Amino acid sequence: MKLLFNILFVLFITALALPSDARSLTPVEGLEALRKSFAGMNDFTADLVQEKRLSVMKKKLVMQGKIRFRKPDLFFMELFPPYNARVLLKDTVLQQRMGQNGDLQRIVLPSEQGLSHWFSTVARPVTKVPDGIEIRAEQAGQQTTVLIRPNSGGQLKELMVSLHNDGTVRKLILLERTGDRTEMNFHKIKKNVGLTEADFSLE
């Protein structure tokens, strides 16, 4: 689970930083573009609307919140009522507080799963598509869509990232093999705004 969390997180962060000259890309070019775009970003903020469709539930769960990130290893996500939650990841230390007055939960990840490790990994130039994944990218109008499909048969069936040609991600869709689907739409994305430590607090 922690591994999946980190993979999703890195894809999520790099996608948010994609540059504005989006075009049709080969898989390698697509991954390389993600890497280069991340290199030019120090921090960002965005509003988030997360919609969860569970195959077992007719009702769609709609959660709203905001996210923040700062290099090299700080990530914060807050979900607003009625699904209050705050998550703070500082390299290998994951803290979260669920509910209005929920207790603080703290999990220490192994060092190889820490944010700094993952981002140093993705900072290396991409020369080939990593084994075990299939990547497709296409552009339509002002929107570029990148589809990532792991071949491992694991939990994640498909990850789709939709980017506007202004270089910001507008949509992220996670499709699980169970049919469960999570769609995240991002608004008011701001890059390199000078976030400080005070912007990454659960209090």
Add this chain to the structure above:
Amino acid sequence: MLRFFMIITVAALLSACATGRELSKSCSALTSKAAVKTLSSTVTVSLRTADRHISGRGVMLYRRPDHLRLIILSPFGTTVMDTLVAGENITIVYPATGVAYQGRIKDLPAKAGQRGFAMLRWVLDSEPQSGSPADGVIGRTSVNGSLERITLRDGLVVEKSLKSGELVSYRKYENLSNICLPMELQMETADGDRVKLNLEDPEANTELELTAFTIRLQGLRLFPLSELKAQ
């Protein structure tokens, strides 16, 4: 942790007509309370033990009399744990690692719920006997043969405890279409472990097909419950 989720969840459902310490006026004013046949709700769950604290958000489905499903989600919405209880059987799936555990509840390893099975039976038997006082404390022999103590208010169960130390309490009741639902439940084990479950935006007695209580096991490595370890 699983057994606590199960027990508290079932307690919430089967005690849906009970009253709590923080009984709302709208709920206390009800003279005719409807029974819960199905319930679906997002939930937050929290487990605190001597050496760890775990919490998460998820979805809970219940269909009377004995089908229960609890899905715990990650902050990004993916499934962390999927649990299905159907009668005496239980299936636990961890999708990220591609493993599933299946068997009878009574076969859960001691650390994961051998004792929890007895507690589950105890929680299921939560209705006060006819002739019980509307308010007060009564004692009786529970289904597992232990002496249990039941606290009543307005004729309904507020709290149950066993002499061995287990305690379940029901809080923050709300009236949901003439059903009084405890929005917060807390259970304490004899070992001092504490589990809290909060219902968020529940829906009662809506249609829930039996297919919602089926877990797909294709592509997963299936193990007996004896292989289950603390996650």
